Amino acid sequence: MLGLDFPPINEVIRWRDLFTSFNKIAIIACLAALIGIAIFLLASRKDPMKAPTGVRNLAETGVEFIEDQIVMQTMGREGLGWTPFLLTLFIFIYLCNLPGIIPILQMPATARMALPLFLAVIVWLIYNAVGFRHNGAKYLTGMVWPHNVPVGMRPLVGLIEFMSNILLRPFSLAVRLFANMLAGHMLLVTFALLSDAMFRAETKELLLKPMGVLPFFMLLFLTVFEVLVGFLQAYIFTILTAVYIGLARHPEH
């Protein structure tokens, strides 16, 4: 349960249930959602006329980051209405990624397929709904029979577009987040196990035990790297969502 001891090898992939169909991953995901809600509720209580301090500072930085770096870069001014949704998505994924490097927890909630897949299905529903709402049936016909392409190429391009829009986008969105977080988690586990085994090795070789410092330094380096990866994956998931929504609004681009 706590990340103080190495679990049996099979539990790196499959966690035991604490009680029926509720395990450590689910607890971390629930906590991430609650912490995100708490931060923004606390921030909204403060007086907006004064200079922001403390938790409001954090919340405003988050909102500004989403507006400037994600919405304005991909959808432009007309996409600003999507900021709340994208901000929720970003904060939730980031807070789910972060426990992967917090001692004692040591488990990113997004390193299980359930969460990324569910988020990707939500995004899929939303961008298709936006496409149908803004373009009507032309969204689908423009996808399978694109008009700005030579006639001979239309069936081929249409097939590729259709596959990419309907099947590949949600799949790659989910797999990207899941596999990145799982790969990082497995790397940390591997180097932790390696340095542990070398420190405790019963051997007559003098150099073997001190050499355990090397995987330990690698572990430290990878932990810092995981801070970056956790942020980057949340950013990439959010920016791809913004790009897909923007493309569904104006499919001709």
Next chain:
Amino acid sequence: MEALASLVIQQAEDPKAVAAATGAGFAYGLAAIGPGIGIGYVVGKAIEAMARQPEAAGMVRTTMFLGIAFTEALALIGFVVFILLGL
């Protein structure tokens, strides 16, 4: 660590598991080649663009991350195959 060792010994006697583990290693190794070259290209060109036009750095960085994300997906599918075959 004992658990890992016993797992390895148990699997080494089963030829099917040996083939699966070998295949998993090759699957990930081969899947990493293309995206490695691809991401190198993407980032290299992005750095070139940023050095030539520092005022466009923000836009270039966003597009670079998008390109990396699309390229990286192939390697990650290889990693998923590795997990599916190896465990």
